[in-house]
Amino acid sequence: MKFSPHAWAKLIYLRDRGTTEVGGFGITDPGQPRFVKDIVLVSQSCTEITVAFDDTAVADFFDDQIDAGRHPEQFARIWIHTHPGRSAEPSGVDHETFARVFGNCDWAVMFILARNGATYAELKRTGNPHSEPLSVGIDFRDEFAGSNQAVWEGEYLRCVQAAPMPPIWDLDLLPGDEPYLSEQWPWLPI
Numbered sequence: 001m002k003f004s005p006h007a008w009a010k011l012i013y014l015r016d017r018g019t020t021e022v023g024g025f026g027i028t029d030p031g032q033p034r035f036v037k038d039i040v041l042v043s044q045s046c047t048e049i050t051v052a053f054d055d056t057a058v059a060d061f062f063d064d065q066i067d068a069g070r071h072p073e074q075f076a077r078i079w080i081h082t083h084p085g086r087s088a089e090p091s092g093v094d095h096e097t098f099a100r101v102f103g104n105c106d107w108a109v110m111f112i113l114a115r116n117g118a119t120y121a122e123l124k125r126t127g128n129p130h131s132e133p134l135s136v137g138i139d140f141r142d143e144f145a146g147s148n149q150a151v152w153e154g155e156y157l158r159c160v161q162a163a164p165m166p167p168i169w170d171l172d173l174l175p176g177d178e179p180y181l182s183e184q185w186p187w188l189p190i
Helices: 005-017 055-067 093-103 150-157 178-186
Strands: 023-027 038-040 045-046 051-053 077-085 107-114 119-125 161-164
Touching: 005 023, 005 077, 005 107, 005 150, 051 055, 077 093, 093 107, 093 119, 119 150, 150 161
Parallel strands: 045 161, 077 107
Antiparallel strands: 023 038, 023 077, 045 051, 107 119
């Protein structure tokens, strides 16, 4: 999968803006389903290890995208989120969310960018029980505008609400989540 320089710069800005995860949707053009030209946030509640999109905000986002003439393949197939730690590996919760939310799509991508620049991308297709790893790159072939941090800051402030971390014993962890958690809280045993 590839990102435009604009989308990549915005993603780095969003990743580094706060201490929580941040999630959004990749926007693509027809005929280029895995070329992310922009990233759009929706209202969300975030912690260091979770992102919860507001259901009404997602519905409004879908309506806005359809009104703009886009098809779901252009705005609802690439789930992008950040990890504030060093690991871009998806947690068990990430895998469960990807399967639950995108499992009925003919194809979908889960992309994660970690604080240190590590990336993870997988493509899941209907009928294939196994996902395909994707390489990640930035496409500099076309002209591109510079960053627009003032606009990105406004979008971040409108959409991202940091939530308090629940006590560790209240987290609904899946097997394999502990290494990711121990990165956030190094005093926890792995």
